[in-house]
Amino acid sequence: MPFRLIAIDLDGTLLNTRHQMSPANAAAVAACVAQGARVLIATGRTYASAGPYIRALQLAGPQIVLNGAVLVEPETGCMYTRQLLPHDLLAHVITVLESQGLGYTVFGSDAIYALPEMPYAPILAGYGEPPLIPLSRTDLLRLPNPIKVLTFLPAGPRDAQLAALMGTQVEAMRTAPQFFEFLSPGINKGSALMELMERYRVPREQVLVIGDGENDISMFGVAGMSVAM
Structure with a gap:
């Protein structure tokens, strides 16, 4: 069954230790998009920091920033804050x-x-x-x-x-x-990914997650397949 939704961490996953994205990684993302998958970045960074990579990959649709607290639309820059810290x-x-x-x-x-x-x-x-x-x-x-x-x-x-x-x-x-x-409690990459899975009606069996850090574990728990770097 092909993956319809692919969530990828930035630092230590898509990017190397010098915060650079290799041509091979960029090409792999482009190939997934060309095959019809919805690819999104899931990062702890702000959109100001993550945006250049998202735009370079020409990704469409909501992206997860600030560890799941905010969803951002790269086409418009519109941000949706899921939960403030009280x-x-x-x-x-x-x-x-x-x-x-x-x-x-x-x-x-x-x-x-x-x-x-x-x-x-x-x-x-x-x-x-x-x-x-x-x-x-x-x-x-x-x-x-x-x-x-x-x-x-x-x-x-x-x-x-x-x-x-x-x-x-x-x-x-x-x-x-x-x-x-x-x-705020319950705010993490995994809960943000679940929100997008529900929005696009994608079952977990068709969700792939790739990450390397503790803050990616919440996504591993909701995806059909998880790849730890």
Whole structure:
């Protein structure tokens, strides 16, 4: 049975460690589209960062960005936010991170905010993310459209400790060797993919997922076939 819906992660999957897409990978995506499959990118990046790859591949229809919190239409740039991070949970996440001595950034749908002293702009710029917008802690907590919080923490035993401190009311996931993120509960790539499967009436047997990270596991659970890089 041919795959009608194919979801592909960017970093570590479609892209190499230098954030480059090989001609072979681009050709493989084009071949899938030519055979009638609906191909979408599913990434933790903002659309500002992921958009150049999506446009280079000439993909149509909704794409998954910000780890499933936002769907974006590349033809129009229109964004649909599935779920904001409620302000009480935003405050909880920030308080826990501060208690652990961890820095953080807060993502909106198309912008990234941080305290003025946060030194992480060069790291995110390496992923093509927009410049950080400096805000006070008070203003961060008042953001009208918070979607996720990202902290910079190398993978290790603190992952489980941090997730436990956050509690079950927060979706916690490692998204890169140095990134750990927090979203509204139930918001992940898998739930976004399920929404699109229902929209297009594609059964799981006709869904292929390709990814390499912890934040791709939620998609593996809803697809008929999963490929871990």
